[in-house]
Amino acid sequence: MPNPATTRPSFFAEVDLLRRDDHRLYHQSRINQTLHLISACVFLVV
Numbered sequence: 001m002p003n004p005a006t007t008r009p010s011f012f013a014e015v016d017l018l019r020r021d022d023h024r025l026y027h028q029s030r031i032n033q034t035l036h037l038i039s040a041c042v043f044l045v046v
Contacts, residue, residue: 009017026032
């Protein structure tokens with residue numbers, strides 16, 4: 001019977017992986033960067 005501790009990554013390893021995926025998908029998206037720039041410009045003008 002396989003040991004669950006050796007077959008699954010630790011909780012913190014999973015959180016780290018999810019955090020990297022979120023950063024890659026969210027911050028490196030051209031659409032999101034454009035919307036963020038528009039939002040920042042509107043904030044500065046208002």
